[in-house]
Amino acid sequence: MLEILDSRKAQIHRTGAAPFDMQCEKQSLAGSVSQRACVFCGSRVVLYPIADAVHLVHGPVGCAAYTWDIRGALSSGPELHRMSFTTDLGEKDVIFGGEKKLYRALLELIDAYKPKAAFVYSTCIVGIIGDDVNAICKRVSAERGIPVLQVESEGFKGSKKDGYRAACETLFKIVGTGPTEGISPRSINILGDFNLAGETWMIRKYYERMGVEVVATITGDGRIDAIRRAHGAALNVVQCSGSMIHLAKMMEERYGIPTLRVSYFGVEDMSRSLYEVAEHFQDAAMLDLARKMVAEEVTTLLPELRRYREALQGKRAAIYTGGAFKAFSLVRSLRTLGMKTVVAGSQTGNRDDYQLLRELCDEGTILVDDTNPIELSKFVEEQRVDLIIGGVKERPIAYKLGIGFCDHNHERKEALAGFEGMLNFAREVYSSVMSPVWKLVPRRQRAIAVPSPQVGEGRDQGKEPFADRQLADQLSAPGHHVVVVPHEGIGATECEPPSTMQPN
Amino acid sequence: MATDTITSFTATRNACKVCAPLGACLAFQGVEGAISLLHGSQGCSTYIRRYMISHFKEPVDIASSSFSESTAIFGGKENLRLALANVMRQYQPAFIGIATTCLAETIGEDVAGFIRDFRKENWDPPLPALAMVSTPSYSGTHAEGFHATVRAIVDSLAEGGPRQETINLMPGIISPADFRYLKEICADFGVRPILVPDYSDTLDGPAWQEYHRIPPGGTPLDEIRATGRSLATIEFGATCNRQTSAGALLESRFGVPRHALGMPIGVCATDRFFETLEAITGRRTPEKHQAERGRLIDCFVDAHKYVFDKRAIVYGEQDLVVGLAGLLAEVGMLPVMCASGASTGRLRDAILEDNPDLGSRVTALEAVDFAGIEERAVGMRPDLVIGSSKGYPLARRAGIPLIRVGFPIHDRIGGPRVVHLGYRGAQQLFDRIANGLIESQQEASKVGYAYM
Numbered sequence: 001m002l003e004i005l006d007s008r009k010a011q012i013h014r015t016g017a018a019p020f021d022m023q024c025e026k027q028s029l030a031g032s033v034s035q036r037a038c039v040f041c042g043s044r045v046v047l048y049p050i051a052d053a054v055h056l057v058h059g060p061v062g063c064a065a066y067t068w069d070i071r072g073a074l075s076s077g078p079e080l081h082r083m084s085f086t087t088d089l090g091e092k093d094v095i096f097g098g099e100k101k102l103y104r105a106l107l108e109l110i111d112a113y114k115p116k117a118a119f120v121y122s123t124c125i126v127g128i129i130g131d132d133v134n135a136i137c138k139r140v141s142a143e144r145g146i147p148v149l150q151v152e153s154e155g156f157k158g159s160k161k162d163g164y165r166a167a168c169e170t171l172f173k174i175v176g177t178g179p180t181e182g183i184s185p186r187s188i189n190i191l192g193d194f195n196l197a198g199e200t201w202m203i204r205k206y207y208e209r210m211g212v213e214v215v216a217t218i219t220g221d222g223r224i225d226a227i228r229r230a231h232g233a234a235l236n237v238v239q240c241s242g243s244m245i246h247l248a249k250m251m252e253e254r255y256g257i258p259t260l261r262v263s264y265f266g267v268e269d270m271s272r273s274l275y276e277v278a279e280h281f282q283d284a285a286m287l288d289l290a291r292k293m294v295a296e297e298v299t300t301l302l303p304e305l306r307r308y309r310e311a312l313q314g315k316r317a318a319i320y321t322g323g324a325f326k327a328f329s330l331v332r333s334l335r336t337l338g339m340k341t342v343v344a345g346s347q348t349g350n351r352d353d354y355q356l357l358r359e360l361c362d363e364g365t366i367l368v369d370d371t372n373p374i375e376l377s378k379f380v381e382e383q384r385v386d387l388i389i390g391g392v393k394e395r396p397i398a399y400k401l402g403i404g405f406c407d408h409n410h411e412r413k414e415a416l417a418g419f420e421g422m423l424n425f426a427r428e429v430y431s432s433v434m435s436p437v438w439k440l441v442p443r444r445q446r447a448i449a450v451p452s453p454q455v456g457e458g459r460d461q462g463k464e465p466f467a468d469r470q471l472a473d474q475l476s477a478p479g480h481h482v483v484v485v486p487h488e489g490i491g492a493t494e495c496e497p498p499s500t501m502q503p504n
Numbered sequence: 505m506a507t508d509t510i511t512s513f514t515a516t517r518n519a520c521k522v523c524a525p526l527g528a529c530l531a532f533q534g535v536e537g538a539i540s541l542l543h544g545s546q547g548c549s550t551y552i553r554r555y556m557i558s559h560f561k562e563p564v565d566i567a568s569s570s571f572s573e574s575t576a577i578f579g580g581k582e583n584l585r586l587a588l589a590n591v592m593r594q595y596q597p598a599f600i601g602i603a604t605t606c607l608a609e610t611i612g613e614d615v616a617g618f619i620r621d622f623r624k625e626n627w628d629p630p631l632p633a634l635a636m637v638s639t640p641s642y643s644g645t646h647a648e649g650f651h652a653t654v655r656a657i658v659d660s661l662a663e664g665g666p667r668q669e670t671i672n673l674m675p676g677i678i679s680p681a682d683f684r685y686l687k688e689i690c691a692d693f694g695v696r697p698i699l700v701p702d703y704s705d706t707l708d709g710p711a712w713q714e715y716h717r718i719p720p721g722g723t724p725l726d727e728i729r730a731t732g733r734s735l736a737t738i739e740f741g742a743t744c745n746r747q748t749s750a751g752a753l754l755e756s757r758f759g760v761p762r763h764a765l766g767m768p769i770g771v772c773a774t775d776r777f778f779e780t781l782e783a784i785t786g787r788r789t790p791e792k793h794q795a796e797r798g799r800l801i802d803c804f805v806d807a808h809k810y811v812f813d814k815r816a817i818v819y820g821e822q823d824l825v826v827g828l829a830g831l832l833a834e835v836g837m838l839p840v841m842c843a844s845g846a847s848t849g850r851l852r853d854a855i856l857e858d859n860p861d862l863g864s865r866v867t868a869l870e871a872v873d874f875a876g877i878e879e880r881a882v883g884m885r886p887d888l889v890i891g892s893s894k895g896y897p898l899a900r901r902a903g904i905p906l907i908r909v910g911f912p913i914h915d916r917i918g919g920p921r922v923v924h925l926g927y928r929g930a931q932q933l934f935d936r937i938a939n940g941l942i943e944s945q946q947e948a949s950k951v952g953y954a955y956m
Contacts, residue, residue: 027570028546028568028570029570029590030568030569030583031570031587031590031591033549033553034568035550036546036550037551038545038546038547038550039545039547041551056515059606060523060606060640061519061523061641062525062548063547064519065519065521066551066554067551068519068894069518083517084518086515086516088515088516089606091640091642094606094642101514104514105513105514105515109513109515112513123606124545124606124607125607125642128576128607128610155544155545155546155547155548155607156545156546156575158573373565374594374717378715381714393550393553393554395557396557396562396563396564397563397715400562400711400712400716401712401714401715441711442710442713443714
């Protein structure tokens with residue numbers, strides 16, 4: 001019997017039941033094994049992909065060791081971000097202070113690795129031992145002529161989200177320090193994509209094909225000089241809004257750059273991300289290019305998705321992500337694959353996020369904020385899920401219970417964004433959900449013996465060609481120039497009005 | 505003889521160690537019905553979980569007292585109390601292992617005092633067995649954290665009394681497969697071992713019928729209590745502090761005779777382990793193990809030419825490195841560099857103690873990081889690298905094979921199933937080392953023979 005800790009009850013909601021009064025954005029409960037990390041983790045994950053900066057973790061060895069080269073963030077040039085630098089404070093440093101060590105460490109690293117900037121992450125004990133990190137940063141910056149910036153990421157000073165904020169504050173000090181001459185009025189910054197498995201490259205190419213100049217990618221394949229010029233862009237396109245919206249807001253206030261929130265996961269959200277940028281620039285030619293590109297991509301993609309969709313129809317999924325925004329896209333992407341989301345949650349969602357998630361999900365879906373392994377395992381058992389989407393810490397829960405798993409975290413090495421990413425996503429979900437190994441797993445053997453109710457539902461849904469009605473509705477909603485038309489029994493997404501192409 | 509240290513860089517670049525609280529959690533994981541609770545920020549427990557899960561591919565739940573800003577200012581006693589209450593409600597543990605973090609230690613938390621106070625209070629349900637260990641990450645590495653925790657576990661539970669026919673085995677950081685093999689060896693000697701810890705089932709278990717709050721397995725509390733009554737203690741580890749070990753505690757407090765050995769890796773070191781078992785039990789090494797030894801030596805002979813004079817870089821926990829160096833030396837390989845992020849001051853001496861012939865041909869590096877290892881390797885002409893998966897980047901750049909051993913193995917399946925110890929472990933390691941060398945020669949060959 002699952003016992004939910006009293007203080008956690010308000011962070012769980014079943015859609016369709018009771019009035020919506022979900023709590024979130026709380027400090028993790030002591031003793032509840034939260035899947036969250038800390039402020040430092042939030043900052044580290046955001047700044048990590050900046051590849052031409054030294055990232056120096058000021059503190060004892062753990063924080064740096066656990067974050068050494070663990071993320072799939074690729075760089076097209078320098079790879080300094082894959083190094084783990086730490087002042088590795090020892091007992092004496094804790095007693096006498098770590099400033100001298102920090103100073104020496106910075107000078108040596110800057111001289112040896114010639115970075116364009118250095119970030120100094122404060123860990124838990126730095127403030128407590130009284131190191132004036134800012135003063136050291138200023139001194140080194142003056143001596144070496146590059147930005148040397150403190151990231152105020154002491155682990156206990158809030159949650160992972162506060163770490164995002166601290167990273168944004170640091171980035172904002174770099175923005176605005178470079179020249180903006182020659183930047184096109186049709187230009188954007190890509191915020192909140194981390195170039196996992198080259199996703200930023202993919203997205204960048206889509207925008208460039210539409211005739212949009214990409215000034216800075218923050219922080220996927222990030223470069224200091226590009227971030228310096230980011231204030232010259234005409235628009236900030238922000239994904240993973242939890243982590244980067246603060247930077248976008250500050251840029252909006254100081255530089256008047258408008259913000260567009262997007263997601264690159266799934267066919268719908270990816271297409272919308274391109275259309276909305278074209279709409280923002282009110283450029284008919286650009287919109288036309290976007291339509292053509294979407295049409296091209298989607299017509300290749302959809303027939304390939306068909307095989308997966310047929311197999312996955314009616315399967316049930318649980319989603320647990322870092323930010324809630326990704327969860328929205330995943331609910332839609334799963335729907336594209338004929339799957340149903342029955343548990344959804346995030347580490348850092350806010351009230352509005354959960355409200356939207358509630359509207360997006362079917363009745364009976366369990367929504368959770370900052371959950372823990374015991375809750376999660378019970379919810380996935382109760383909801384009889386076939387798939388969990390999450391990160392490293394959720395994976396063993398899935399596998400122990402004989403449930404398929406899709407890694408959608410920063411560690412992954414598979415591109416899941418964009419149109420190509422959707423196919424990878426489908427393939428990954430398919431290869432886990434449909435694996436024959438589950439037939440051998442004890443819990444699933446028991447489940448197979450009792451016919452599960454959702455099988456029938458799945459078949460019924462399958463009668464409609466490509467055919468998730470909701471998907472079709474969304475894609476053809478006014479303002480979104482996409483329609484879904486049947487195509488070889490699965491359907492194709494076309495631009496509207498397709499001047500050069502006619503639907504079959 | 506002094507150990508060489510690298511001092512050229514102030515910063516640690518790609519650490520060849522992790523922090524002490526991880527060692528604590530790993531040790532606590534080997535107690536039946538236990539859950540670890542880290543007194544500090546949320547991130548410590550989450551990072552350590554992720555690091556352990558990525559190696560063991562098993563659920564690892566580690567609770568946190570989740571410090572906030574006010575906790576750091578006013579102290580964490582109430583957070584710890586709440587954390588204990590919540591952990592008890594959710595996990596119903598038989599044992600809670602509490603380890604401190606750098607934050608708790610730096611603000612001067614008296615966790616032992618808190619626990620004394622908690623024990624005086626009325627808890628409903630009553631408090632389970634508790635052990636507390638001080639593991640600030642600014643002091644020592646995960647290996648020191650592990651050993652300190654084994655001692656803390658024994659310290660909190662061991663009881664005296666009439667002698668019983670068991671032997672205590674404190675093997676240090678080894679794989680779940682090593683634990684199973686040690687149990688098999690003891691069973692073959694007809695003696696019941698009490699392993700502290702024993703995470704063979706908790707960190708390498710089968711698929712489940714239903715979710716377990718705490719994975720089944722681990723050494724039962726009653727057995728740990730009985731360590732004070734065992735015939736003897738055998739502890740492995742050539743560099744760990746033998747004055748402060750769990751075996752030392754059992755010896756001084758309960759008079760349990762202690763046999764301190766290096767990790768039994770390779771024939772010579774394993775012989776000493778079997779001789780010790782023979783001495784304690786009064787039985788000869790069972791035929792099965794003599795045969796295993798015989799096959800191992802036969803295999804050394806079969807492959808000796810492929811490995812002779814080959815040069816290896818070995819890194820990791822010092823006790824493991826010393827053991828591996830012994831295996832390499834006995835087959836005629838040169839552990840040209842033996843490196844560790846830890847600094848016990850004993851690495852070089854421990855290697856030379858068993859293998860004096862190696863002398864100046866071995867560079868022993870303490871307090872070194874992976875960047876330092878790579879820089880020092882220039883000019884050493886290594887043929888292979890032996891250690892955790894964290895050495896893969898340097899092996900790749902050097903174009904030589906990496907034989908993955910120890911912890912963590914984050915880039916392969918099967919880390920928990922690697923056997924390092926005993927004749928069987930030496931056999932597996934030797935096969936992989938010889939084949940690694942043969943394969944790199946084969947791949948470099950223009951001809952590509954399928955016959956050797």
